[in-house]
Amino acid sequence: MRKNGQHERLTADISKRIDDAAETLRWCKKHLQERKASDALRLVQLNLAYLALALDWQMEGESDKARASVDHVWWQAHREDYEIYDSSMLGH
Numbered sequence: 001m002r003k004n005g006q007h008e009r010l011t012a013d014i015s016k017r018i019d020d021a022a023e024t025l026r027w028c029k030k031h032l033q034e035r036k037a038s039d040a041l042r043l044v045q046l047n048l049a050y051l052a053l054a055l056d057w058q059m060e061g062e063s064d065k066a067r068a069s070v071d072h073v074w075w076q077a078h079r080e081d082y083e084i085y086d087s088s089m090l091g092h
Contacts, residue, residue, distance in 0.1 A: 004064065010054075010067060010070065011058070014051055014055065017051055017073050021043065021047060021048055021073050025041075028040050030052075050072045050073050051070070051073060054070045057069060
């Protein structure tokens with residue numbers, strides 16, 4: 001049962017980070033003329049690559065490798081109210 005709990009936690013972590021990416025993309029769309037938008041898009045690109053890798057590993061049953069991929073994700077996701085998420089909440 002512990003393994004199932006780990007799987008659910010990993011899935012929740014991946015889902016949360018996908019939500020952060022989507023919110024950042026919405027922020028970028030509203031701020032296309034700002035330098036921060038291109039920087040944020042590059043970070044989204046990198047983090048989505050790690051998330052895709054994590055999903056691949058998770059589907060193969062390689063939870064430790066999936067967790068390691070998720071642990072590489074780093075965010076300072078932009079919010080609609082123009083604040084930046086506290087990245088310390090994600091363990092980085």
